[in-house]
Amino acid sequence: MFDVTIIGAGVVGCCTARELAKYNLNICVLEKGSDVAVGTTKANSAIIHAGYDAKPNTLKGKLNAKGNAMFDELVKELDFPFKxxxxxxxxxxxxxxxxxxxxxxxxxxxxxxxxxxxxxxxxxxxxxxxxxxxxxxxxxxxxxxVCPYEMTIAFAENAATNGVEFKLDTEVVEINKINDKFLIKTSKGEIESKVVINAAGLFSDDINNMVSKNKIKIMxxxxxxxxxxxxxxxxxxxxxxxxxxxxxxxxxxxxxxxxxxxxxxxxxxxxxxxxxxxxxxxxxxxxxxxxxxxxxxxxxxxxxxxxxxxxxGNKDDFIIGEADDVKGFINAAGIESPGLSSSPAIAEMIGNIVVEKLSPSKNENFNPIRKGIPRFRDMSEEERVKAIKGNPSYGKVVCRCETVTEAEILEAIRRPLGARNLDAVKRRTRAGMGRCQSGFCSNKVLNILAEELKIDKKDVTLFGGNSNILVGKNKEI
Missing domain, CATH: 3.30.9.10 (D-Amino Acid Oxidase, subunit A, domain 2)
Known part of the structure; x- marks a missing residue:
């Protein structure tokens, strides 16, 4: 039995998971994709809006400037790219x-x-x-x-190291409220939870409409x-x-x-x-x-x-709060622009709702600090020499366009919620994001993944599921 189950591991879901990890709660995040940040979060303008566009007295208007102001401290704690x-x-x-x-x-x-x-x-x-x-x-x-997917990965890694359980490749197919708990049926079995937070992005209407008579529509x-x-x-x-x-x-x-x-x-x-x-x-x-x-x-x-x-969403505003007809079911739906900018404030708002409902004690062991993967391309010559002496894998450049080394790729795989496919490595290291768009480095990254994960090369995928890159061997002559 979980205290809180969050559906969706985009920026709002991961921000919320990290916010709730500050309390003594048993928390689970369900994500149908193979990684965090694989939906709307991975492909947007990457802008942290100042907050002048949203209409005053709307949730967008209230949360944008507030969320914007939180970034400086969050970057110090979580070490993600922001300017x-x-x-x-x-x-x-x-x-x-x-x-x-x-x-x-x-x-x-x-x-x-x-x-x-x-x-x-x-x-x-x-x-x-x-x-x-x-x-x-x-x-x-x-x-x-900001880099929206690196930001989301930072929140997710910090949440995971503070005890939040992430279940990837796990799609929610049905939710039922039974007395004072929810029974969540997924593609990988059933989960029980006291509270459910709907942060399912484009599919948040499907999740809401499973349990609430107050239907919403995501367009x-x-x-x-x-x-x-x-x-x-x-x-x-x-x-x-x-x-x-x-x-x-x-x-x-x-x-x-x-x-x-x-x-x-x-x-x-x-x-x-x-x-x-x-x-x-x-x-x-x-x-x-x-x-x-x-x-x-x-x-x-x-x-x-x-x-x-x-x-x-069909409300012309964020849809955030507990469903009137289903206690314990909390929506974070219709999170379009300025959702990325507002996400820390949205997480805080949802956190306050959960704390009011469950009255958890503070997690005195919560560690807010997460360090990102050291970037070889950003190091001085002196730092590069020191890095290679400490770890020879820093001397092996895999992605020439972005100057990504084997050491960075290995760390991306070995970290909490580590990369399991080529796109996941790309989001954590930028290997394949340069001028040649992975034309030269994809085969090297594939080999590293296969060796590190101890799987056959044909089982390495681009983004999980059936996105296998290799289907067989060339005929040997």
Missing amino acids: RNGSLVLCFDEKEMPNLLELKERGEKNGVPDLEIIYKEKILELEPNINENVFAALYAPTGGI PRRGEYCLFDKTVGIMAKMTLFQLPTKLGKGILVTPTVDGNLLIGPNADDIEDKCDLSNTREGLDDIVDKARITFKDIPMRYLIKSFAGNRAR
Whole structure:
């Protein structure tokens, strides 16, 4: 019997698991994927929004700025990539200035600090590559960028080392409330729990609708992105938004925390929650609209396009709280943008609900500190020499584009909730995320996984399930 079972190991589920680990509770996280952060969390804009966009007095408005302010301390504790690079909302038409001023006023009501309206001369001084037609901008210095999957992995690892049990490849198929407990039927057996937290992202409506008469609906909204090589990552220092108009929110241009350049997303409402396809029309539209912001989009340095689905709810706000008709069942549903930015505050909110219900004592042994995998590419020459002397595997570079060593890959496999497939290694080390997109290193990573996990090479997968990479041997001549 678990005290708390969290369904979904995305950023909200893992943040919540770590928050609840601060108490003496028996906690379980169920995830149908082969790893944490494999849903919406792994494919988004990676922006920590300042908090001016959400309407005041909504959950989005209340939790965004609060969550944003929590990141500095969380980064110190959990050691994940994060940078406060600031953001600009660009206005290209003087007639649209009332909308920009309204956005500033909204942000101030939401508690966003240090918002400022700046004009063309200052904008081009800060960001010389912006289109010279720009008139004004809303400057938000608290805006930031993060690696969303590394952040989620950090929360999950810290939760696991503090006693939270993670069950991966475990899909929830039925939930029944029996007296004062829940019976959760999964693809790997049954689980009993006093409290259930629904953090299932795109599928949070399915989970809610298993137990509650108050039905919710999640409507997937696909967003496509273009990712550019680090060679052009310095073209933008801040995250550059276009002022929303009657034609939509526009396309953002931003550096990534790892030094790439990212543009996107568009917004395409679809039916299939698993449809992550890119379209020629969608990518062309992204590039055309990005040219409103930038003088030149460096298409020759494009290394990858991808898509992610946002969990857009039917309430036009986050759906957080205990179901009225099912006590002990707590929703964290409809967590679309600014969900990533708000996730620490969402976890705290859910934690308070659980503490009020179960009255657990504080976990005096809770350790908030988690250290990330040391990155060889970030080390000084002196540090590299020392690392190789201590562990010769640091002297074997596996991924040339991202300078990832065998030592880093081995640690990614051996850590709590360690990598079990190529994509899991990629999320923890960036092996395969560079210019060649794993063209040179995938076979080496596959061999390391097979040897370390003591499995046949044909059993190594790309992302779990039936995504096997090798199907047999070439005929020997």
